[in-house]
Amino acid sequence: MSTVYSFLKLNHYIRSIRVKLFGIWMLHCMGRRYFGLFLDPVLACNLRCRMCYFSDKNKRKNMKGALKETDLPLLARAFFHRALKLQIGCGAEPSLFRHNRKLIEMAKSCRVPYISMTTNGNLFSRADIHELVAAGLDEITLSLHGVRRKTYEYFMPGASFDKFLSTMECLTEIKSGFPSFKVRLNYTVNQDNLMELQDLFSILGQYKFDILQIRPIQQMGDTNYCNFSWNVIYDAYDRILEPLKINCRRQGITLLMPEKEDFLKTENKDTRIVDATYFYVRQGYFWQDDFDLNTETYESYAHRKHLSWRLLKSVFSKPAKAGEKRHLNYKVN
Ligand code: SF4
Incomplete structure (x- = not known):
């Protein structure tokens, strides 16, 4: 299991949010890496998935823009030395960006420990994928x-x-040349595609993958598919998802999935950990509304905004609540 997934597992076992927040404050003060940098290099997608806001005409209108090549060194200078992970592609399709190789090479040269890309994969050629993996x-x-x-x-x-x-x-072929390279599948599950998870290994068993995440559908706007209920998933958990756990364990696949009781929790999770460690970047927005990418770095911003004090204060503050989105705990199985 990679360091990032071991870290996630450890995070799951440390139950106290205050202890975790204290650890984050310590890492910040010691100049260590502690956050994930989540980057959408392009706000567009080649697909119109029915559960995604790209199927919502009005939401889609606001999704535009791309990072410039000249932004990359500024991003590296500002954030890469403190990032534990670089996630390329969060809510849009990164294969539409022309400078992915350069971005990965820069992150690698700044020793970002884990560089991951989420994609629908439909636009990548074999040569493209090979180039990105060879870049790091x-x-x-x-x-x-x-x-x-x-x-x-x-x-x-x-x-x-x-x-x-x-x-x-x-x-699968690339994995034989780069044994530490990981392949992950993210399956967004709803009541209409749940049952066929039973066939996952009979259909995809010949291919190699290391991690499977089962993500229950979330409401993302006025999307084309709009059955957001988790009731059927909850009712079929023991029949469909428990055997999946056993199968993944047998095949040595890390499974990220909410536990059954999580589907019943309607209260929103405390978001203080996410608020402290989730750094989102897209064209025109760099982690914070008032972060100036041309002149600032993580450290200068932290100094200007008294981040150390704010992080320490969060250890003792009341839980922060999320908005409408229901946050789930993904257990690493
Ligand atoms: S961003 Fe992902 S989920 Fe949304 S339309 Fe594109 S591929 Fe589908």
Whole structure:
């Protein structure tokens, strides 16, 4: 298991949020790496997945813009030396960005411990993937909304199941040349694609992947598919998801999935850890509204805004509540 997944596992076992926040404050003061840098280099996507805001015409109108090549050295100078992980592609499709190789090389030269990219994989050629892995990409996550061709292509309009399978084949080949390179599948589950998780290993078993994340559907706007209920998933948990756990364990695959009782929790989670460690970046927005990428670094901003004091104060403050989105605990199995 990679350091990042071991860290996630440890994070799950330390129950006290105050202890975790204290640890974050210490890491900040000691000049150590502690946050994840989540970057959308392009705010666009080639697909219109039915559960995603890219299927919402009004939301899509606001999704535009891309980082410039000249932003990359500024980002590296500002954040890379303190980032534990660089996540390329969070809420849009990074394969549309033309400077991914350069971005990865820069992160590698700044010794970011884990560089991951989330993509639908439909635009990448074999040569593209090979180039990114050779540049230092540690992990590719493929988004997947169905295990069977019909479901995959229904929930991901514009995507080709054949292309997905050929990408899996290519990643399987690449893994033999780069043994530490990880392949992860992110499966967004709803009541209509839940049952076919039973077929996951019979359909994809010939390909190599290391991590599987099962993500229950979340409401993301006025999306084309709008059955957001988790009731069916909860009711079928023992029948469908428990056997998946056993299968993943047998195959040595790390499974990230909420526990059954998490589906019943309606109160929002305390977001203080996420607030402290989730650094989001896109064109025109760099972690904070008032962060000036041209002149500032993490340290100068932290000094200007008394971040050390704010982090320490958060250890003793009341829980911070999230907005409408329901936050789940993903257990590392
Ligand atoms: S590939 Fe990802 S970002 Fe693109 S539409 Fe599908 S879910 Fe949304």
